[in-house]
Amino acid sequence: MNTAPLEGIRILDLSRLTPGAYATLLAADLGADVVKVEQPVTGDYLRTLVPAGFSYLCRNKRSVTIDLKSGSGKDVFYKLCESADVILESFRPGVCARLGLDYETVSHINPRLIVCSLSGFGQTGPYRNKSGHDLNYLGVAGALSLMGEPSGPPAHSTGIAVADFNASMFTVLSIVAAVLARERTGRGQYVDVSMTDCMASWMGRYLAERVSDESRTREAMMSRPGYDVYQCSDGTYVTLGCVEDVFWQNLISTLPVGHELQNFRSPDSRDANREKIEELLANLIAQESRDHWLDVFKASDVPAAPVNMFEEMLGDPQLRARALFIENPDEPGAPYQRFPVVFSDVSSREPVRAPELGAHTDEVLREAGFEQSVIDELRKEGAV
Amino acid sequence: MNTAPLEGIRILDLSRLTPGAYATLLAADLGADVVKVEQPVTGDYLRTLVPAGFSYLCRNKRSVTIDLKSGSGKDVFYKLCESADVILESFRPGVCARLGLDYETVSHINPRLIVCSLSGFGQTGPYRNKSGHDLNYLGVAGALSLMGEPSGPPAHSTGIAVADFNASMFTVLSIVAAVLARERTGRGQYVDVSMTDCMASWMGRYLAERVSDESRTREAMMSRPGYDVYQCSDGTYVTLGCVEDVFWQNLISTLPVGHELQNFRSPDSRDANREKIEELLANLIAQESRDHWLDVFKASDVPAAPVNMFEEMLGDPQLRARALFIENPDEPGAPYQRFPVVFSDVSSREPVRAPELGAHTDEVLREAGFEQSVIDELRKEGAV
Numbered sequence: 110m111n112t113a114p115l116e117g118i119r120i121l122d123l124s125r126l127t128p129g130a131y132a133t134l135l136a137a138d139l140g141a142d143v144v145k146v147e148q149p150v151t152g153d154y155l156r157t158l159v160p161a162g163f164s165y166l167c168r169n170k171r172s173v174t175i176d177l178k179s180g181s182g183k184d185v186f187y188k189l190c191e192s193a194d195v196i197l198e199s200f201r202p203g204v205c206a207r208l209g210l211d212y213e214t215v216s217h218i219n220p221r222l223i224v225c226s227l228s229g230f231g232q233t234g235p236y237r238n239k240s241g242h243d244l245n246y247l248g249v250a251g252a253l254s255l256m257g258e259p260s261g262p263p264a265h266s267t268g269i270a271v272a273d274f275n276a277s278m279f280t281v282l283s284i285v286a287a288v289l290a291r292e293r294t295g296r297g298q299y300v301d302v303s304m305t306d307c308m309a310s311w312m313g314r315y316l317a318e319r320v321s322d323e324s325r326t327r328e329a330m331m332s333r334p335g336y337d338v339y340q341c342s343d344g345t346y347v348t349l350g351c352v353e354d355v356f357w358q359n360l361i362s363t364l365p366v367g368h369e370l371q372n373f374r375s376p377d378s379r380d381a382n383r384e385k386i387e388e389l390l391a392n393l394i395a396q397e398s399r400d401h402w403l404d405v406f407k408a409s410d411v412p413a414a415p416v417n418m419f420e421e422m423l424g425d426p427q428l429r430a431r432a433l434f435i436e437n438p439d440e441p442g443a444p445y446q447r448f449p450v451v452f453s454d455v456s457s458r459e460p461v462r463a464p465e466l467g468a469h470t471d472e473v474l475r476e477a478g479f480e481q482s483v484i485d486e487l488r489k490e491g492a493v
Numbered sequence: 494m495n496t497a498p499l500e501g502i503r504i505l506d507l508s509r510l511t512p513g514a515y516a517t518l519l520a521a522d523l524g525a526d527v528v529k530v531e532q533p534v535t536g537d538y539l540r541t542l543v544p545a546g547f548s549y550l551c552r553n554k555r556s557v558t559i560d561l562k563s564g565s566g567k568d569v570f571y572k573l574c575e576s577a578d579v580i581l582e583s584f585r586p587g588v589c590a591r592l593g594l595d596y597e598t599v600s601h602i603n604p605r606l607i608v609c610s611l612s613g614f615g616q617t618g619p620y621r622n623k624s625g626h627d628l629n630y631l632g633v634a635g636a637l638s639l640m641g642e643p644s645g646p647p648a649h650s651t652g653i654a655v656a657d658f659n660a661s662m663f664t665v666l667s668i669v670a671a672v673l674a675r676e677r678t679g680r681g682q683y684v685d686v687s688m689t690d691c692m693a694s695w696m697g698r699y700l701a702e703r704v705s706d707e708s709r710t711r712e713a714m715m716s717r718p719g720y721d722v723y724q725c726s727d728g729t730y731v732t733l734g735c736v737e738d739v740f741w742q743n744l745i746s747t748l749p750v751g752h753e754l755q756n757f758r759s760p761d762s763r764d765a766n767r768e769k770i771e772e773l774l775a776n777l778i779a780q781e782s783r784d785h786w787l788d789v790f791k792a793s794d795v796p797a798a799p800v801n802m803f804e805e806m807l808g809d810p811q812l813r814a815r816a817l818f819i820e821n822p823d824e825p826g827a828p829y830q831r832f833p834v835v836f837s838d839v840s841s842r843e844p845v846r847a848p849e850l851g852a853h854t855d856e857v858l859r860e861a862g863f864e865q866s867v868i869d870e871l872r873k874e875g876a877v
Contacts (some may be wrong), residue, residue, distance in 0.1 A: 165697050240740065282834075285673060305811065309806060317821075417636070431687060446706075455682070
């Protein structure tokens with residue numbers, strides 16, 4: 110029998126927007142019972158801000174509404190804490206304490222609870238109460254140093270919220286790690302995820318590289334001849350990933366005899382002539398179609414691959430062969446995706462649509478021991 | 494007593510370069526005993542390609558050399574499998590099978606072993622044997638659709654290897670999840686990490702957003718007025734992260750009476766006048782220093798933060814208050830970093846320098862039951 114790693118683990122997810130939602134999507138795929146706890150009437154802002162994003166990120170979760178500011182709402186939440194394993198919250202630091210939902214309070218109810226706070230700058234330090242979004246965290250963490258144009262200004266906007274998604278990854282990793290630790294210690298703990306700290310962690314290797322070698326300027330670290338995106342004659346794009354010299358030699362070997370790029374075969378001449386090489390490569394690749402180049406480069410073991418623009422990825426033969434996509438009844442053009450890693454001993458769950466706001470309030474409260482008449486009463490007073 | 498989640502878990506790390514090394518650095522910080530298994534004489538390429546990167550990524554690990562192509566080297570490795578919990582490998586698909594190190598073989602030696610293969614495109618599918626690097630995976634996964642200049646070509650190089658680091662995150666998450674599953678099932682399993690699949694997983698939310706709303710063009714998804722990087726009068730940069738309207742209103746409220754930006758207070762006029770607004774904002778922010786703007790924006794709760802360029806991050810008051818940095822005796826200017834998430838019940842390990850190639854061969858082999866005379870013999874024949 111296959112067993113999902115988080116089978117039997119219930120997560121009360123108080124978080125809003127993408128970082129928490131992607132973390133608990135992955136947790137749900139690993140077998141957790143994810144219960145979104147949302148404000149009555151309004152719910153998670155993501156529902157209205159990016160409805161399709163909500164539908165994508167919140168499949169296989171349940172939704173209960175609880176007014177955490179009301180006394181009876183709080184009591185309902187405390188009752189749910191008794192049978193929960195994890196609470197995830199992404200309020201600004203201090204809000205949980207004001208609501209009476211801080212770790213000290215809930216761990217008295219259930220010492221096995223793991224409480225994870227996900228915030229932009231962490232629960233401590235001078236920036237802790239600052240508002241912020243992905244781009245702000247990327248800047249503080251030094252990550253914008255290595256984004257944008259190599260020779261342009263030091264920083265640009267980015268479409269992919271790298272700090273958000275990286276924080277999701279550290280959040281789900283830390284939750285699973287705390288569950289594993291609890292198997293041994295029998296007790297829960299408090300987990301403080303700062304999106305900025307998580308992003309800074311990726312930068313350590315680059316900072317070490319730069320500090321140890323003066324020639325590693327920003328431009329040198331961001332641009333390597335033969336490692337870039339090139340447009341083909343059909344208007345599509347191809348990537349080349351020639352890092353190691355062996356791949357550069359393979360690339361040179363595909364060229365017609367006497368081609369000017371052959372003057373830059375040695376590592377030294379390659380390093381010293383970046384701009385010239387990039388110009389020659391761009392001109393060369395612009396002369397033929399992407400299919401042509403992918404065939405040529407595959408035959409000579411040059412790291413080359415297509416650039417899939419949005420929907421194109423759905424037709425990519427590799428992603429299709431990997432059965433990455435799962436039908437999404439709500440958005441046929443934007444399928445769900447399976448958990449991206451394939452485990453030999455974990456079977457995947459059937460996808461279930463993202464829940465309507467509060468769709469599982471009655472079900473979850475009944476599971477926690479509330480009588481239906483009490484639930485009806487709570488609903489009347491607006492507590493759930 | 495604090496307990497690290499991976500206490501007592503031994504990982505034999507056959508991987509090379511950054512993606513595997515960062516994954517096992519995080520695993521080591523979570524308490525694992527990480528043993529790098531390296532080719533005698535040459536070792537992990539990262540040692541010579543980026544020595545400072547190796548030093549940063551391989552602290553708190555041990556190094557043994559084993560020639561996995563030799564019969565006696567293979568026998569040594571099989572012996573180590575008896576007491577190991579996890580094997581991580583990043584060879585091209587098929588190489589482990591040729592070496593006799595595939596899951597079927599090693600799981601017969603130790604059915605509790607978790608074997609994780611980390612590759613660019615995964616163990617199956619038409620691209621499985623293609624060479625590749627970060628940029629190639631970003632392209633196939635659709636991620637380059639949302640990188641680069643909003644109005645420029647669809648794709649650019651990036652300095653931060655996002656696909657590499659994201660794959661590290663999924664690798665360590667999957668290893669910890671498989672260890673947790675083993676606590677229940679008593680058996681190991683095989684884990685297939687495709688860097689491309691992992692990256693594609695981040696794209697699902699954006700694809701859903703785009704497919705469901707025709708107005709969400711690439712440019713619209715990448716550029717939002719008041720969400721960008723701006724240069725200050727002192728030459729430094731500041732980020733603004735005004736996503737929600739409340740933050741845009743806060744920003745407008747900081748402006749002098751009659752400032753032209755006040756014409757764009759409503760959400761509709763904000764959306765419709767991106768270029769004009771960006772020009773006005775850039776001109777405004779260029780008139781004062783970064784410290785000035787950070788004070789102004791903090792007082793009105795506008796999401797704003799400094800852009801730290803490389804070494805600048807070391808002086809950032811928030812990162813310092815969070816005690817993110819740990820002294821690195823080898824590179825004083827490029828400190829180590831603690832595991833970026835703070836656990837209340839896991840104490841951090843003392844940092845230990847990255848090992849010299851094979852520094853722990855004798856120690857690890859003796860732990861596995863080899864007599865010193867046998868180890869000396871193996872060394873003479875070049876097997877270790």
